[in-house]
Amino acid sequence: MKKSKQDLVIAIDGHSSGGKSTYAKTIAKELGITYVDSGAMYRAVTLFAMENNLIRESIIDEKELVRQLDRISIEIVFNPEGARYETWMNGKNIEDDIRTVAVSSHVSHVSKIREVRETLVDLQREMARDKGVVMDGRDIGTVVFPDADIKIYLTAKPEIRAQRRYDELKEKGMEASYNEIHENIMDRDHQDSTRDISPLKKAEDAVELDNSSMTPEEQMVWFKDLMEKKFGELK
Numbered sequence: 001m002k003k004s005k006q007d008l009v010i011a012i013d014g015h016s017s018g019g020k021s022t023y024a025k026t027i028a029k030e031l032g033i034t035y036v037d038s039g040a041m042y043r044a045v046t047l048f049a050m051e052n053n054l055i056r057e058s059i060i061d062e063k064e065l066v067r068q069l070d071r072i073s074i075e076i077v078f079n080p081e082g083a084r085y086e087t088w089m090n091g092k093n094i095e096d097d098i099r100t101v102a103v104s105s106h107v108s109h110v111s112k113i114r115e116v117r118e119t120l121v122d123l124q125r126e127m128a129r130d131k132g133v134v135m136d137g138r139d140i141g142t143v144v145f146p147d148a149d150i151k152i153y154l155t156a157k158p159e160i161r162a163q164r165r166y167d168e169l170k171e172k173g174m175e176a177s178y179n180e181i182h183e184n185i186m187d188r189d190h191q192d193s194t195r196d197i198s199p200l201k202k203a204e205d206a207v208e209l210d211n212s213s214m215t216p217e218e219q220m221v222w223f224k225d226l227m228e229k230k231f232g233e234l235k
């Protein structure tokens with residue numbers, strides 16, 4: 001039986017700022033299925049903690065954050081007007097607020113908390129129920145969807161990732177320092193790969209793609225080739 005696009009689960013994992021979300025969005029658009037940015041959810045919980053005074057001088061009040069987890073409602077909504085996916089928390093569009101350097105510098109610590117992960121993994125599985133989905137993150141192919149149809153482990157050199165992130169922030173007119181971003185990326189690589197629960201690692205059955213010197217078009221050619229080898233034609 002031919003596989004239908006609406007049943008596909010595609011997991012894209014990899015380091016920070018490796019171009020996962022752009023890649024995942026392009027794939028979702030190409031296939032006409034849903035895109036879910038799981039990192040945005042960890043960022044939303046981090047923003048919630050910051051706004052509710054649960055992070056002071058870089059120390060997280062974990063107990064209180066866990067106690068308040070059920071006060072956080074997160075949605076990822078496609079806004080046809082700007083043709084972009086936006087993250088909403090408790091009825092408010094927080095897409096820009098979760099991309100600041102301040103949120104980036106706390107998010108790795110928040111994402112180490114077991115209960116935060118359990119809550120968000122449940123939500124991620126719920127978001128993919130009965131539909132085709134492309135989800136990017138750190139543990140999508142290893143923990144969230146171990147039976148995903150396609151698993152891609154995306155990598156790129158840290159200097160290239162820092163430069164891309166810098167360009168992205170500048171383009172949005174946001175404050176940015178290359179050195180600060182580079183340092184943050186190195187720190188997050190370390191935190192994400194060495195944490196006890198669900199550390200970032202390549203799933204055994206994932207295909208690795210180093211996109212350091214690839215254009216977005218080349219990455220899509222690579223993806224289509226991978227799909228064709230695996231499924232032939234899709235319904």
Ligand code: DC
Nearest residue numbers: 016038039042107108111137138139
């Ligand atoms: O993809 P991102 O850089 O926006 O992710 C933000 C942080 O969230 C990242 O430092 C690690 C964490 N994260 C995670 O632990 N598990 C995921 N599935 C996605 C993100």
